Amino acid sequence: MTLLELDDVSVTYRIAAGEVPAVRGVSLSLDSGAALGVAGESGSGKSTLAMALLRLLPRDARVGGRILLDGEDVLTMKWGRLRAVRWAEASIVFQGAQHGLNAVRRIGDQIAEPILVHGLAKPDEAAKRVAELLEQVGLPAWRARSYPHELSGGQRQRVMIAMALACSPKLIIADEPTTALDVMVQAQVLTLIKDLVAEHGISLIMISHDLSVLADVCDRLAVMYAGRLVEHGPSLEVFHDARHPYSKALAAAFPTVGDPVSRLAPKGLGGDPPDPMHLPAGCPFHPRCPVALEECSTLDVELWPAGDRRAAACVHVRSKEEAS
Amino acid sequence: MTETTETRTADPVATVSSTLLEARDLHVEFTSRGRRARAVDGVNLSLGAGEIVALVGESGCGKTTLARTLLGLERPTSGEVRYGGQPLKYGSKALKAYRRQVQLVLQDPTGSLNPRQTVYEAVAEGPRIHRMPDEAEVVNSALARAGLRPPERFLLRYPHELSGGQRQRVVIAGALALNPKVLVADEPVASLDASVRGEILALMLKLRDDLGLSALVVTHDLGLAWNIADRVAVMYLGRIVESGPVEQVLTAPRHPYTQALLSVLPESPERVVLTGEPPDPTRIPGGCRFHARCQILASGKAAEAGVDARCRGELLDILPASALSQAACHYADATG
Ligand SMILES: Nc1ncnc2c1ncn2[C@@H]1O[C@H](COP(=O)(O)OP(=O)(O)OP(=O)(O)O)[C@@H](O)[C@H]1O
Ligand SMILES: Nc1ncnc2c1ncn2[C@@H]1O[C@H](COP(=O)(O)OP(=O)(O)OP(=O)(O)O)[C@@H](O)[C@H]1O
Ligand code: SF4
Ligand code: SF4
Ligand SMILES: [Mg+2]
Ligand SMILES: [Mg+2]
Numbered sequence: 001m002t003l004l005e006l007d008d009v010s011v012t013y014r015i016a017a018g019e020v021p022a023v024r025g026v027s028l029s030l031d032s033g034a035a036l037g038v039a040g041e042s043g044s045g046k047s048t049l050a051m052a053l054l055r056l057l058p059r060d061a062r063v064g065g066r067i068l069l070d071g072e073d074v075l076t077m078k079w080g081r082l083r084a085v086r087w088a089e090a091s092i093v094f095q096g097a098q099h100g101l102n103a104v105r106r107i108g109d110q111i112a113e114p115i116l117v118h119g120l121a122k123p124d125e126a127a128k129r130v131a132e133l134l135e136q137v138g139l140p141a142w143r144a145r146s147y148p149h150e151l152s153g154g155q156r157q158r159v160m161i162a163m164a165l166a167c168s169p170k171l172i173i174a175d176e177p178t179t180a181l182d183v184m185v186q187a188q189v190l191t192l193i194k195d196l197v198a199e200h201g202i203s204l205i206m207i208s209h210d211l212s213v214l215a216d217v218c219d220r221l222a223v224m225y226a227g228r229l230v231e232h233g234p235s236l237e238v239f240h241d242a243r244h245p246y247s248k249a250l251a252a253a254f255p256t257v258g259d260p261v262s263r264l265a266p267k268g269l270g271g272d273p274p275d276p277m278h279l280p281a282g283c284p285f286h287p288r289c290p291v292a293l294e295e296c297s298t299l300d301v302e303l304w305p306a307g308d309r310r311a312a313a314c315v316h317v318r319s320k321e322e323a324s
Numbered sequence: 325m326t327e328t329t330e331t332r333t334a335d336p337v338a339t340v341s342s343t344l345l346e347a348r349d350l351h352v353e354f355t356s357r358g359r360r361a362r363a364v365d366g367v368n369l370s371l372g373a374g375e376i377v378a379l380v381g382e383s384g385c386g387k388t389t390l391a392r393t394l395l396g397l398e399r400p401t402s403g404e405v406r407y408g409g410q411p412l413k414y415g416s417k418a419l420k421a422y423r424r425q426v427q428l429v430l431q432d433p434t435g436s437l438n439p440r441q442t443v444y445e446a447v448a449e450g451p452r453i454h455r456m457p458d459e460a461e462v463v464n465s466a467l468a469r470a471g472l473r474p475p476e477r478f479l480l481r482y483p484h485e486l487s488g489g490q491r492q493r494v495v496i497a498g499a500l501a502l503n504p505k506v507l508v509a510d511e512p513v514a515s516l517d518a519s520v521r522g523e524i525l526a527l528m529l530k531l532r533d534d535l536g537l538s539a540l541v542v543t544h545d546l547g548l549a550w551n552i553a554d555r556v557a558v559m560y561l562g563r564i565v566e567s568g569p570v571e572q573v574l575t576a577p578r579h580p581y582t583q584a585l586l587s588v589l590p591e592s593p594e595r596v597v598l599t600g601e602p603p604d605p606t607r608i609p610g611g612c613r614f615h616a617r618c619q620i621l622a623s624g625k626a627a628e629a630g631v632d633a634r635c636r637g638e639l640l641d642i643l644p645a646s647a648l649s650q651a652a653c654h655y656a657d658a659t660g
Pocket of ligand 1: 013014015020022040041042043044045046047048049058095209276
């Protein structure tokens with residue numbers, strides 16, 4: 001069953017200097033219980049897209065297209081309904097939010113807040129629910145009395161996940177949940193997220209620039225470049241056999257330890273990330289693309305089919321499909 | 325103790341070719357809230373000329389403290405830092421001369437650049453302090469070596485007009501301007517994008533090949549070590565618990581902690597996710613300092629090999645600064 005459907009979603013920020021088209025016509029869908037990874041370099045529009053899903057963008061952002069959550073259009077929803085949806089249907093773990101925990105409030109009180117606000121429990125029951133949630137994310141119940149500074153980075157990230165789970169949502173959107181955590185703590189948090197998806201049937205959208213992390217947790221991957229999807233498909237296929245040259249570069253950026261090909265041979269992608277206010281014509285990746293053709297600087301690229309349940313926005317994919 | 329360990333201890337540095345920078349039995353302690361934190365608790369480490377060594381380990385294990393001590397920014401509680409065969413002198417003049425040879429590159433390029441300084445000013449700062457002649461020429465050539473070409477295009481830009489990768493290159497150019505022999509880089513790519521990361525790492529390799537630059541790279545990213553380092557040293561709670569050539573340590577790790585670190589990388593077959601609170605340098609356990617979290621001890625394998633009592637009760641020797649593969653583990657010693 002489809003839980004979430006995006007149809008031609010676009011987001012444009014209006015700033016003094018003009019318009020910033022941060023997300024440009026993204027369409028995708030997510031089945032209930034499924035996990036989707038969204039990858040792309042800094043500035044490609046990942047967080048903007050995530051926030052658009054729950055209408056959390058600042059006022060100067062204009063959103064277009066349709067966002068259907070369980071069949072309801074988020075963009076036209078009334079405020080009251082939207083507030084309910086934000087915790088009970090879908091909740092978001094913001095990028096870097098573990099630094100945003102209130103420093104002078106005990107974490108138990110912070111986790112209890114959405115439960116109380118939405119009237120899901122009376123104050124005396126809320127403590128029990130908090131204990132349950134802490135246990136679910138692998139923290140002892142007594143941690144409810146701790147202040148944020150008494151927790152490590154990984155523990156704070158678990159608290160953020162507990163808050164997101166507080167109202168038993170169907171969908172969790174996790175924006176870079178493990179970036180800046182060290183490998184062991186990252187593994188702890190990823191294992192936790194995987195278990196939540198598997199055991200509680202929660203759907204997940206996870207954002208990261210590390211394809212290997214996404215491929216590990218998610219069933220499907222979507223890669224963004226300059227506000228557009230440039231590739232999507234089953235995780236392992238996209239990770240190991242990317243069709244779009246940009247996805248290939250992202251996949252190669254994190255080497256597999258033990259792979260002789262990457263030993264003493266770091267792989268990077270030359271050139272600069274595109275400026276959304278001055279996007280190149282044609283395929284927006286062409287100034288950095290190692291396999292660009294002459295037509296790439298003028299051609300309008302779109303997502304072409306690239307095999308079973310796969311698509312990629314590259315002229316090489318189109319030619320291959322046409323040939324076969 | 326086995327015989328091999330004894331011979332290794334007897335001749336600690338014999339196998340590291342032309343050691344440039346060295347830590348000898350280094351201890352660095354902090355006192356916080358009346359408790360002693362042994363952040364670096366007995367480290368031998370050497371960096372050869374033209375060598376790239378990666379120092380890996382989880383958050384809080386003492387990597388940054390060790391790096392800062394090697395740079396003379398922190399005074400050791402005991403033990404010593406040696407450069408070019410001489411113990412480091414801490415007088416301000418001696419330190420100034422030392423920092424021309426050994427330069428620090430920090431994790432966050434945005435934090436280490438002054439937003440109101442142009443690229444030129446940022447890179448010229450070091451040469452000015454050291455009163456180097458031909459400042460403009462020095463700056464231009466450092467920018468070019470850091471891959472910002474042509475340098476004129478960047479000289480008058482401010483940090484906010486650069487991409488993250490370009491900012492990190494400016495920081496590296498600032499270090500290169502002094503023609504150092506050694507770079508100590510603390511998480512040099514952690515704040516950078518996936519696509520930019522490879523570029524910066526390739527630059528470090530190129531600087532080694534072209535200029536013979538040595539580097540100590542501090543990171544918790546094992547893929548980075550695989551990408552650029554010749555040797556790797558794995559640190560746990562203030563000590564190096566395993567070290568050796570990258571191929572050996574990262575494909576056939578002998579210390580259970582290294583094994584666990586490698587096992588949690590995406591795509592590895594069997595994961596050992598260590599639980600428990602992060603290790604605390606104010607309470608370093610007796611016996612093997614890893615024993616409370618060790619999967620080999622917990623699974624009974626150490627008992628099978630008859631070393632479990634030693635795991636809990638017998639301290640391990642500090643590893644010497646050898647270039648050969650070595651691990652500080654009773655089980656690894658017993659099982660070969
Ligand atoms: N409030 C805002 N006003 C104007 N422009 C914005 C705003 N927020 C983001 N942008 C711009 O929109 C684009 C997309 O930003 P977004 O934060 O979605 O990227 P991202 O893919 O999440 O990047 P990162 O990996 O760095 O988190 C960028 O060019 C950014 O500068
Ligand atoms: N100035 C200080 N005073 C007291 N304790 C300190 C000080 N500096 C570091 N420590 C402690 O020493 C230990 C080692 O810290 P260090 O910063 O060296 O770790 P690290 O390995 O670099 O960690 P990370 O990967 O998180 O950067 C930590 O427990 C830290 O809290
Ligand atoms: S369309 Fe052309 S420029 Fe774009 S990714 Fe494909 S080959 Fe490269
Ligand atoms: S000495 Fe024992 S406890 Fe320590 S790492 Fe080796 S097996 Fe584990
Ligand atoms: Mg973001
Ligand atoms: Mg550090």
